[in-house]
Amino acid sequence: MELKGKVALITGAASGIGESTALLFAGEGARLFLTDIDTEKGEELTRKIEQKGGEVVFFKADTSKSEDSERSVAETLKRFGKLDIAINNAGIGGSQHPVGEYPVADWDKVIAVNLSGVFYGMRYQIPAMLNNGNGSIINVASILGSVGFANSAAYVAAKHGVVGLSKSAALEYSAKGIRVNSVGPAFIKTPLLKDLDKDLLSQLVNVHPIGRLGEPQEVAELLLWLASDRATFVTGSYYPIDGGYLAQ
Numbered sequence: 001m002e003l004k005g006k007v008a009l010i011t012g013a014a015s016g017i018g019e020s021t022a023l024l025f026a027g028e029g030a031r032l033f034l035t036d037i038d039t040e041k042g043e044e045l046t047r048k049i050e051q052k053g054g055e056v057v058f059f060k061a062d063t064s065k066s067e068d069s070e071r072s073v074a075e076t077l078k079r080f081g082k083l084d085i086a087i088n089n090a091g092i093g094g095s096q097h098p099v100g101e102y103p104v105a106d107w108d109k110v111i112a113v114n115l116s117g118v119f120y121g122m123r124y125q126i127p128a129m130l131n132n133g134n135g136s137i138i139n140v141a142s143i144l145g146s147v148g149f150a151n152s153a154a155y156v157a158a159k160h161g162v163v164g165l166s167k168s169a170a171l172e173y174s175a176k177g178i179r180v181n182s183v184g185p186a187f188i189k190t191p192l193l194k195d196l197d198k199d200l201l202s203q204l205v206n207v208h209p210i211g212r213l214g215e216p217q218e219v220a221e222l223l224l225w226l227a228s229d230r231a232t233f234v235t236g237s238y239y240p241i242d243g244g245y246l247a248q
């Protein structure tokens, strides 16, 4: 029971990495405030966690809207009285084009969800955690937070931004008890990959030295460690979890 008594807010919790993290955290005794734009899948997950005896709330919130992030934190405090852990995980892949042809509307959308969404999250999570005197924030970036990837400029730029934003927040708040870190998964088997070209997807396996793509549960294990009191000296860091991708 690594997270017994802790209150954790997870964005983009209805699917993939967020869903696996919610299930793992529930099993470790966390009380969960789950947000997503997909109400049906979010409520389905909530029922599953409740059936296992977990304490959980689902709240529909779009990370690209600052008012939704503000409301998410306010509702967390109303329901649970505090906020200990925030996993800013919601993200989209965006369309695939070279920079010179990238649709401006697609760029704006990816930056709004994947980068501004993380800022909006922390903007309201941090004041709540300061009241608490402690907290752990983990922002889900990507390997593409540290290297490029052709035809995915908006995603790559947003994820690089998340890594920098996390480091800045860590400098500002670590001495006040709030640890801020980011993680960098390589390609993980979740619905996020559904729009990728099939040939590209099979080539991608070969660029992971471990010889396969990752599982969302494997990322959840890293998030658990960073969120827990086992990682009390860890802040301002970026943790790839990538089957060796970045070692090449």
Ligand SMILES: NC(=O)c1ccc[n+]([C@@H]2O[C@H](COP(=O)([O-])OP(=O)(O)OC[C@H]3O[C@@H](n4cnc5c(N)ncnc54)[C@H](O)[C@@H]3O)[C@@H](O)[C@H]2O)c1
Pocket (backbone or CB within 6 Å): 011, 012, 013, 014, 015, 016, 017, 018, 035, 036, 037, 038, 061, 062, 063, 064, 089, 090, 091, 092, 113, 140, 141, 142, 143, 184, 185, 186, 187, 188, 189, 190, 191, 192, 193, 216
């Ligand atoms: N799957 C991968 O290969 C991979 C690799 C590196 C990083 N990531 C990152 O991990 C995070 C989770 O991705 P995943 O692979 O689990 O994808 P996923 O598509 O399975 O889950 C993402 C969830 O975010 C939700 N979401 C989308 N837009 C939202 C918004 N505006 N507001 C709130 N919720 C929103 C979706 O409804 C979905 O439930 C993302 O930030 C993604 O960029 C994924």
